[in-house]
Amino acid sequence: MKKFIVCLCVLAALAGSCFADEAKLKSTDQLKTERLAAQRGTVGQFIAEDLLGDKKGELLTTFEKYVDAIAALRQGKVRAVVMDEMPAKRFVNEVEGLVIMNDALSEENYAIGFKKGNTELVGQVNAILAELKADGTLAGIFAKYIDGDYSAVKPEDIDFNKGAKGGKFYVGTEAGFAPYELKVGNGYIGIDVEMCAAIARRLGKELVIINMNFDALPTAVSTGKVDMICAGITVTDERKENMDFSDNYVVGAKQVAVVRADDYEVSK
Amino acid sequence: MKCQSKHYGAGRGDILLGLFGVFLLYLLYTSGFFTAAAWQDFNRRFYQNFVKDARYMMLVDGLKSTIFMTAGATIIGVIVGLILSVIRVAYKGGVPIPVLNKFAETYITVLRGTPAMVQLLIWNFTIFASARDLNTQYIAILAFGLNSGAYVAEIFRGGIESIDAGQMEAARSLGLTYGSSMKHVILPQALRNVVPMLFNEFIALLKETSIAGYIGIDDLTRAGQNIQALTLEHSQPLVMVAIIYLVIVLLLTRFVRKLEEWLSRGRR
Numbered sequence: 001m002k003k004f005i006v007c008l009c010v011l012a013a014l015a016g017s018c019f020a021d022e023a024k025l026k027s028t029d030q031l032k033t034e035r036l037a038a039q040r041g042t043v044g045q046f047i048a049e050d051l052l053g054d055k056k057g058e059l060l061t062t063f064e065k066y067v068d069a070i071a072a073l074r075q076g077k078v079r080a081v082v083m084d085e086m087p088a089k090r091f092v093n094e095v096e097g098l099v100i101m102n103d104a105l106s107e108e109n110y111a112i113g114f115k116k117g118n119t120e121l122v123g124q125v126n127a128i129l130a131e132l133k134a135d136g137t138l139a140g141i142f143a144k145y146i147d148g149d150y151s152a153v154k155p156e157d158i159d160f161n162k163g164a165k166g167g168k169f170y171v172g173t174e175a176g177f178a179p180y181e182l183k184v185g186n187g188y189i190g191i192d193v194e195m196c197a198a199i200a201r202r203l204g205k206e207l208v209i210i211n212m213n214f215d216a217l218p219t220a221v222s223t224g225k226v227d228m229i230c231a232g233i234t235v236t237d238e239r240k241e242n243m244d245f246s247d248n249y250v251v252g253a254k255q256v257a258v259v260r261a262d263d264y265e266v267s268k
Numbered sequence: 269m270k271c272q273s274k275h276y277g278a279g280r281g282d283i284l285l286g287l288f289g290v291f292l293l294y295l296l297y298t299s300g301f302f303t304a305a306a307w308q309d310f311n312r313r314f315y316q317n318f319v320k321d322a323r324y325m326m327l328v329d330g331l332k333s334t335i336f337m338t339a340g341a342t343i344i345g346v347i348v349g350l351i352l353s354v355i356r357v358a359y360k361g362g363v364p365i366p367v368l369n370k371f372a373e374t375y376i377t378v379l380r381g382t383p384a385m386v387q388l389l390i391w392n393f394t395i396f397a398s399a400r401d402l403n404t405q406y407i408a409i410l411a412f413g414l415n416s417g418a419y420v421a422e423i424f425r426g427g428i429e430s431i432d433a434g435q436m437e438a439a440r441s442l443g444l445t446y447g448s449s450m451k452h453v454i455l456p457q458a459l460r461n462v463v464p465m466l467f468n469e470f471i472a473l474l475k476e477t478s479i480a481g482y483i484g485i486d487d488l489t490r491a492g493q494n495i496q497a498l499t500l501e502h503s504q505p506l507v508m509v510a511i512i513y514l515v516i517v518l519l520l521t522r523f524v525r526k527l528e529e530w531l532s533r534g535r536r
Contacts, residue, residue: 065493071502094500170400172484176497183486183494185326210404212484216393223397 024265025079028103028257034079036257037061037069041215043234044082047105047255051082064213065176070095073260084108084232085254090178092258099264101257108234110250113243115221121228125246128202132195138249141194145179155187158197166204171196172226174214180232183211192230195249218243317495317504330491331512337408337487338474344413345473346466349420352376354450356421357428361436363446372421379418385479387411392483408480416473423469427462428454460531467524471517478513488512 025031032051038044040062049056061078063069069081070091081088082105092098112129114122132138144153173192175183181190188209200207210226217229221243228246234253235245300306318324352372359369379387391411396402431454439449481490492509496502 065496067493067496067500067502070500091500168401175494178497182497183326184498185321185323186329210484211486213482216389216482216484219393223393225393225397225400 024263025101025259026265028101028105031080031257033059035059035061035077037063037072037078037081039066039069039083039214040064041217042083043108043236044084044255046236046238048082051105064215066091067176070098070258073098073258076260079263080257080259082255082257084177085256086179087177087232088256088258097261098258099261101259101264102266104254104256106255107252108255109248110232110253111235111245111248113217113221113229113233113239113245114227115224116243118244122244122246124203125199125228128199129247129249131202132198133249137198138195141191141198144194145191150179150189153189155184155189158187158189158194159201160197160207161201161204162206164200164204164206167206168208169200169203169205170208170210170226171200172210172212172217172220172229173231174217175209175211177214177232181230192232196228196230313499313501313504316499317501318508323495323498326486326491326494327488327508327512330486330488333405333480333486334474334477334488337405337412337477337480337485338470340406340409341412341416341473341477342470344409345416345420345469348414348417349422349424352417352421353424353428354455356425358446358450361446376418376421379415380422384412384415384476385482387415388479388483404483404485405480408477408483408485412473412477416469420466420469423462423465424458427458427465430461431457463531464524464528467520467527471520471524474516474520475513 025034028051031048032053033055036048036052036059038048038060045060045062048060052059061069061072063072066081066083066087069078069083072078073081074095074097080101085100085104088100092100112125114125129138144150173181173188175181175188175190177190179190180192181188188211193209196209197207210220212220214231217231217233218239220226221229232250232253233239233245235248239245296302301310318327352375355365355368355372359365388408388411392404392407396407399407435453435457436449439453440446444452477487478489480487481493486494488509492505495505499505
């Protein structure tokens with residue numbers, strides 16, 4: 001019994017020692033020697049790895065979900081989370097005590113991913129994407145989500161082309177990346193989801209969303225589990241070696257560092 | 269339980285549990301949980317996580333999926349386990365089936381020697397890579413069921429071997445074949461011994477299915493994560509999921525105890 005109480009005391013002491021004073025962060029340059037977090041398999045992870053260099057093994061923690069990374073940040077287990085700006089904005093708006101550092105880490109382009117060599121489908125989707133851009137459909141979808149409040153968007157309002165004659169069109173995504181994809185009740189909403197629905201309608205097929213972990217998406221598309229993957233995927237040279245990409249549908253999406261507000265001093 | 273309290277003296281477990289409870293309350297107290305503001309905040313978050321837009325239904329649907337997979341996997345596991353164990357026991361008892369016995373041995377070694385998670389991923393992304401219209405839950409049932417079969421086989425083998433050899437000898441000397449001695453004399457008795465352990469395996473499976481989210485199934489655990497992604501709140505959905513698992517496991521455990529008592533009636 002005594003041992004049990006001693007254990008508790010030691011735990012409490014450890015917990016207390018975690019809150020030592022540190023100088024506040026001023027710029028993203030400082031992140032090179034700090035504990036960072038990112039979602040596994042995302043471009044945020046690659047950027048954090050580049051930042052940390054040799055120390056990535058020691059300082060970088062990757063999580064399966066963004067929510068986990070943000071929780072680690074709030075608990076002080078990491079000093080910053082590297083992620084895309086739009087989901088980061090949502091976290092900062094909804095979760096108290098978080099800010100985005102002013103200097104962005106990089107700018108990225110998003111595209112849809114395909115199995116390597118599936119040029120026929122890439123061609124079809126590129127043609128449809130060009131149409132969607134030209135007739136303003138894509139801009140309309142972005143406008144719906146861009147202001148950060150999309151509580152009015154209901155999954156049942158999105159036309160998945162149910163029962164289409166052309167069969168089913170499987171799209172893999174990770175529905176924890178608002179405003180691009182989000183699971184609401186039994187259905188899905190988001191920019192990517194609506195864009196994929198528009199693509200499926202023009203292909204004459206029924207859209208079926210397969211929701212999985214982000215790091216499982218490349219496997220899913222290369223094994224043919226899904227026809228394409230659409231999850232705010234950044235185009236990188238390394239990824240191009242293993243899959244084909246459509247034309248970009250988002251250009252210049254910023255990668256930012258989310259930090260605790262009380263740990264950040266805005267530089268002049 | 270009765271037998272435990274005889275051994276350890278009354279209520280030692282209760283004291284430990286009480287201390288643990290006090291410790292939890294202390295933690296909550298130090299984190300400012302017992303202030304009116306915190307209580308309001310708790311209620312607001314509770315509303316957001318579970319009540320708003322009937323989000324509790326996500327948990328209900330997840331629970332359905334979890335129970336469906338567990339039940340399906342248990343059925344497969346019991347059938348596979350029974351067959352494997354009979355093969356192994358029969359071979360040991362002199363029935364000339366070396367090839368089948370080798371197969372059973374290898375099966376048990378491989379399936380028990382690799383993590384269920386890895387098996388699940390292999391089933392979904394390698395073996396059933398092209399099965400796209402098949403409900404992923406069936407793949408999960410197969411993966412969990414075949415995995416469980418290896419464990420159940422060992423449970424059954426232990427059960428069969430615990431029956432006194434004299435039973436088999438008596439049955440054989442009465443003119444029964446090996447097969448019917450097994451079917452009518454040994455297995456009914458063995459079954460009585462292993463039923464509680466089978467339910468324990470069922471309980472273990474229930475918790476094991478929590479990895480199904482990796483292949484895109486919205487089970488109970490994943491449903492909690494989906495709510496996290498919606499509300500960006502970390503603790504409440506997870507704790508709720510944990511409570512639901514715990515309640516089910518406690519109910520099942522109580523049932524197993526009653527079953528044990530019932531099975532061992534008149535045996536003392």
